[in-house]
Amino acid sequence: MEILWFYIAVILAVSDEAHSQIFWKVFFDFYVLLAGMIQRIMGSNIRMWVVHEVLEAVFHFILLSLVFLSLEIGFLAAVIHLVVDLYHEVAGLKMNYLQHRALHFTVESLFFIMILGI
Numbered sequence: 261m262e263i264l265w266f267y268i269a270v271i272l273a274v275s276d277e278a279h280s281q282i283f284w285k286v287f288f289d290f291y292v293l294l295a296g297m298i299q300r301i302m303g304s305n306i307r308m309w310v311v312h313e314v315l316e317a318v319f320h321f322i323l324l325s326l327v328f329l330s331l332e333i334g335f336l337a338a339v340i341h342l343v344v345d346l347y348h349e350v351a352g353l354k355m356n357y358l359q360h361r362a363l364h365f366t367v368e369s370l371f372f373i374m375i376l377g378i
Contacts, residue, residue, distance in 0.1 A: 344367050
């Protein structure tokens with residue numbers, strides 16, 4: 261296991277930042293149009309939000325799978341990130357940027373420490 265869990269958590273944090281920068285700043289217009297199309301297809305804002313989170317998880321899956329050359333790590337990283345995102349939104353946690361990052365990093369690190377320690 262060594263320190264692989266740490267590298268995964270760091271790359272997942274970088275991936276989340278890359279996702280934010282790429283889609284909210286570079287492709288903002290496209291992302292707004294895509295959100296409108298998804299909202300029309302899904303018929304509700306909640307479903308649209310879940311689709312957004314799943315698409316974000318797919319982004320993380322692809323990026324981490326490529327970085328670590330492991331579909332398993334990519335899949336697990338995407339799933340745990342998705343679960344943390346869904347949880348803190350459903351639970352209504354109001355967090356600033358640093359608290360949000362710390363929550364993700366802590367939960368994702370602990371998850372991979374447990375998985376890789378088996």
